[in-house]
Amino acid sequence: xxxxxxxxxxxxxxxxxxxxxxxxxxxxxxxxxxxxxxxxxxxxxxxxxxxxxxxxxxxxxxxxxxxxxxxxxxxxxxxxxxxxxxxxxxxxxxxxxxxxxxxxxxxxxxxxxxxxxxxxxxxxxxxxxxxxxxxxxxxxxxxx
Amino acid sequence: xxxxxxxxxxxxxxxxxxxxxxxxxxxxxxxxxxxxxxxxxxxxxxxxxxxxxxxxxxxxxxxxxxxxxxxxxxxxxxxxxxxxxxxxxxxxxxxxxxxxxxxxxxxxxxxxxxxxxxxxxxxxxxxxxxxxxxxxxxxxxxxxxxxxxxxxxxxxxxxxxxxxxxxxxxxxxxxxxxxxxxxxxxxxxxxxxxxxxxxxxxxxxxxxxxxxxxxxxxxxxxxxxxxxxxxxxxxxxxxxxxxxxxxxxxxxxxxxxxxxxxxxxxxxxxxxxxxxxxxxxxxxxxxxxxxxxxxxxxxxxxxxxxxxxxxxxxxxxxxxxxxxxxxxxxxxxxxxxxxxxxxxxxxxxxxxxxxxxxxxxxxxxxxxxxxxxxxxxxxxxxxxxxxxxxxxxxxxxxxxxxxxxxxxxxxxx
Numbered sequence: 001x002x003x004x005x006x007x008x009x010x011x012x013x014x015x016x017x018x019x020x021x022x023x024x025x026x027x028x029x030x031x032x033x034x035x036x037x038x039x040x041x042x043x044x045x046x047x048x049x050x051x052x053x054x055x056x057x058x059x060x061x062x063x064x065x066x067x068x069x070x071x072x073x074x075x076x077x078x079x080x081x082x083x084x085x086x087x088x089x090x091x092x093x094x095x096x097x098x099x100x101x102x103x104x105x106x107x108x109x110x111x112x113x114x115x116x117x118x119x120x121x122x123x124x125x126x127x128x129x130x131x132x133x134x135x136x137x138x139x140x141x142x143x144x
Numbered sequence: 145x146x147x148x149x150x151x152x153x154x155x156x157x158x159x160x161x162x163x164x165x166x167x168x169x170x171x172x173x174x175x176x177x178x179x180x181x182x183x184x185x186x187x188x189x190x191x192x193x194x195x196x197x198x199x200x201x202x203x204x205x206x207x208x209x210x211x212x213x214x215x216x217x218x219x220x221x222x223x224x225x226x227x228x229x230x231x232x233x234x235x236x237x238x239x240x241x242x243x244x245x246x247x248x249x250x251x252x253x254x255x256x257x258x259x260x261x262x263x264x265x266x267x268x269x270x271x272x273x274x275x276x277x278x279x280x281x282x283x284x285x286x287x288x289x290x291x292x293x294x295x296x297x298x299x300x301x302x303x304x305x306x307x308x309x310x311x312x313x314x315x316x317x318x319x320x321x322x323x324x325x326x327x328x329x330x331x332x333x334x335x336x337x338x339x340x341x342x343x344x345x346x347x348x349x350x351x352x353x354x355x356x357x358x359x360x361x362x363x364x365x366x367x368x369x370x371x372x373x374x375x376x377x378x379x380x381x382x383x384x385x386x387x388x389x390x391x392x393x394x395x396x397x398x399x400x401x402x403x404x405x406x407x408x409x410x411x412x413x414x415x416x417x418x419x420x421x422x423x424x425x426x427x428x429x430x431x432x433x434x435x436x437x438x439x440x441x442x443x444x445x446x447x448x449x450x451x452x453x454x455x456x457x458x459x460x461x462x463x464x465x466x467x468x469x470x471x472x473x474x475x476x477x478x479x480x481x482x483x484x485x486x487x488x489x490x491x492x493x494x495x496x497x498x499x500x501x502x503x504x505x506x507x508x509x510x511x512x513x514x515x516x517x518x519x520x521x522x523x524x525x526x527x528x529x530x531x532x533x534x535x536x537x538x539x540x541x542x543x544x545x546x547x548x549x550x551x552x553x554x555x556x557x
Contacts, residue, residue, distance in 0.1 A: 025234065027234070028243045049242040121263060124244050125241060126243065
């Protein structure tokens, strides 16, 4: 009886639910964390997650092997720094590869012009999200 | 009180009580947290069971996994949800936090629920197996917010901290009070012990003095009689020596009388008296010994000031002070003032002599304490006994060593 009630409730909610979910491999997987140094080729703003503001995405070229990655930084309102094509960046993030698409790195940490920006915590929780533990903002860890 | 004793009797018990309270509060809070977590776990496991059944049915009906997950995420308490294949590969997922799906091997457990710490609070994660009718096997990975439980546990933590703080405060106040009471008790005990020793000392002196006075008086009376008889028989040229002997015998008799007086119990017969009359009587009595006393003592008292006292005893007490003052002041004037102060009468006697050092202020009333070459240290001692027998007090001070001041407080009439 309880199961049936839940089923009806869920069916009722389907109509009000948001659009389709995320691509299966596109999440911050701590087991697939990588660190790269790359040069910025292109800067784009793209919707990455449904119902959220467009994300700042850097198309970069790995300094080592020349591979191209899309680096998902943060919502544009959160990362309010100037960034230009040709600049060198160092990124720590989780690699998400999907067949037929440019591999994406969901960035956790970005080093730009000697400054390090913390974008997510070590489990991939976004720093722009609030929570009971107080306001969260972009954390600069100082110059290196 | 020694520092070690303070530690042993106050600080240590206080710390013991505080540690006990804190431990009890901590254990209570821990037990509450475990019970709450257990309850929430049970409830969420049941919910997960319902959801897996619902998801199985949707999958059986051919609904796309993404749609099913969106439906589940519509529940505000669900932070993330993922549908995994039999090998735990992610088939579909959704999360309230962009890209946040803590499904690492270190986060997800094989069986049963787990709790993941996140900046949004603690998240209850559940990996529940499910199967469709056609035999396909999946896992439903769910992350629930534990905000309700967090708030409850947080309240419990605050209450625990508050109780510990109160216990600390109450303990501090209690032991501080206990320490003060104990300190006062110790001080009073010391005073009582000192008083007891003084009384014991006085009793010994009294007994000794009474004995000596009694033993000396009888032969002294005989000696005075013999000298009187001899006075009639000796030739005129020996009369001078005999008179000297008689004077010495009288001096000894006077000394013995004073000692006897000092050890007697003072029993005043109080009556209403005019203060200025008492003071003048003391001056008149003193004039017998010190003839210029009336001219050197200035009395400044209103006639209306009346006290309740034994006339002769009080006059004697004041006489003793005046005599000391006259001896110490050379030719200087002695000032005596008196005034009414509520139910009491205050008499102040000031001289302009050399005064006395501060350490002597407490000792001037001790028996046999004297700074004079020929004094016996009896006069001020007797004065104090007479004043105290009237329910009064007396204190001596010598501000800046410029003269002495005796302040007497007596009951008014």
